Amino acid sequence: EAQVTQNPRYLITVTGKKLTVTCSQNMNHEYMSWYRQDPGLGLRQIYYSMNVEVTDKGDVPEGYKVSRKEKRNFPLILESPSPNQTSLYFCASRSPAGGPSGANVLTFGAGSRLTVL
Amino acid sequence: DQQVKQNSPSLSVQEGRISILNCDYTNSMFDYFLWYKKYPAEGPTFLISISSIKDKNEDGRFTVFLNKSAKHLSLHIVPSQPGDSAVYFCAASALRGFKTIFGAGTRLFVKA
Numbered sequence: 001e002a003q004v005t006q007n008p009r010y011l012i013t014v015t016g017k018k019l020t021v022t023c024s025q026n027m028n029h030e031y032m033s034w035y036r037q038d039p040g041l042g043l044r045q046i047y048y049s050m051n052v053e054v055t056d057k058g059d060v061p062e063g064y065k066v067s068r069k070e071k072r073n074f075p076l077i078l079e080s081p082s083p084n085q086t087s088l089y090f091c092a093s094r095s096p097a098g099g100p101s102g103a104n105v106l107t108f109g110a111g112s113r114l115t116v117l
Numbered sequence: 118d119q120q121v122k123q124n125s126p127s128l129s130v131q132e133g134r135i136s137i138l139n140c141d142y143t144n145s146m147f148d149y150f151l152w153y154k155k156y157p158a159e160g161p162t163f164l165i166s167i168s169s170i171k172d173k174n175e176d177g178r179f180t181v182f183l184n185k186s187a188k189h190l191s192l193h194i195v196p197s198q199p200g201d202s203a204v205y206f207c208a209a210s211a212l213r214g215f216k217t218i219f220g221a222g223t224r225l226f227v228k229a
Contacts, residue, residue, distance in 0.1 A: 004160070024219075031215070041207060042123075043161070043219035050215060058216065090160050104149050104210045104218060108160030 002027045004100055006091050006109035014117050021076045021112050023091030024107065031063040031094040032059070032074040033106070034066065049074055081116040088113050120144045123220035130227050139224050140207030143188065147209035147218075152181060152187050152192050155204045164205070165192070169226070197227045201216070209216040 004025045013019055025032065033048035035058075045058030049068040063085055065077040074093075078085060092106040121140045126174075130136045148169040153161035167174040167181045167190065175179050180193045194201055207220040 027149075033217075035219075040126075042121075042221040043208075045216060045218075048215055056215065057190055059218075092160075092193075100152070103165065103166070103212055104151065104217065105207075106151075106153075106161075107162045110158070110160050 003075070003109065004012075004091055004093055004109035006089070006112045008112060009110065010113050012117065013117045015082055016080050017089065019081060019114075020091055021078075021079050021091075021114070023074045023076065023109060024072050024091040025074075026072065027087070027093060027095075027111065028071065029093035029095065029107075030071065033092050033094070034064070034076045035073070035090045036060065037090065038087050043076055046076065046089075067079075078114075079088075081114075083116050086114060086116050119221075120147075121218045121220040123205075123207050123223050125223050126172075127220070127224040127226065130197045130225065132199055132227055132229050133196045136192075136197045136201065136225055136227065137189050138192040138194075138207075138225065140190050140192075142187060142190075142209050142218075142221055144209070144218075145188075146211055148215075148228045149181060149210050149212045150181070150190050150215070151208045151210070153208060155206065161206055162206075172209055194225075197225075199227050201225060201229050202227045 035043040036048040047066040049055040091109045150168040152164040155161040164208040
C-alpha cells in the first residue's frame, strides 16, 4: 500500500529536550514536505525537499531542522523545542507533475501530535 | 498575509442538499488548485483539483469551479452525505513549484 508513515503519532515532551519526528514514504517520490496544523491557520509549510540532499525553507522554518539523506526518509528535528511548537505535524510526499492522481498531489501521513510543556 | 483564504470556518448542510465551500486566493502565480478532505486523527487526503486553464472539473459528486478573474474557487458536493462531514482544505500551488499554500479549512457538517 502506498503510504507515508510518521512516528511517533503522539508525543509529550519538555522545553529544550531534542526530539525527532520520523517520516518515510514508499512511493519513490522525490519531493517531500513537512507541515504544521494550528487552529485557524490551516496547514503551514515548515520545510520541503526536492530530492536527496536538497532541502529548503517553507513559511515557518524557525526552530526546525530537516535532513534528506535517503529518498524515502525525511525526518523533522526540533533541537530545542518550545511551547509554541506544540502542534499537529504532517509529513507529505508528492507525485511528479502529471502523475496518476494529477499534478502536485500530496500524500500525507496520519500526523504527529506534539505537546511541549 | 494569507494567500489562500477560506472565510467560513464551518458549514452545516442537510443530507441530500448541496454543500458549497468557498476559497479565495491572492497570488496570481498560482495555477493549480486542489481540495483536500480531512477526518479526525487522519492526514488530509486529496479530493479534486483544477488547473488554471480550466474553469470546472467534475468527479462524481464533487465539482470544483474556478473564477480566475475573481481569484475564487468553490467546491460543490451534490448530494451531500453524512460521510462527507470533515474538514476541507483549499490549496494552491504553481504547477511546477515547490510550495503548496493551504487555507485555514472549513468544517462541513452534513446532518442526516
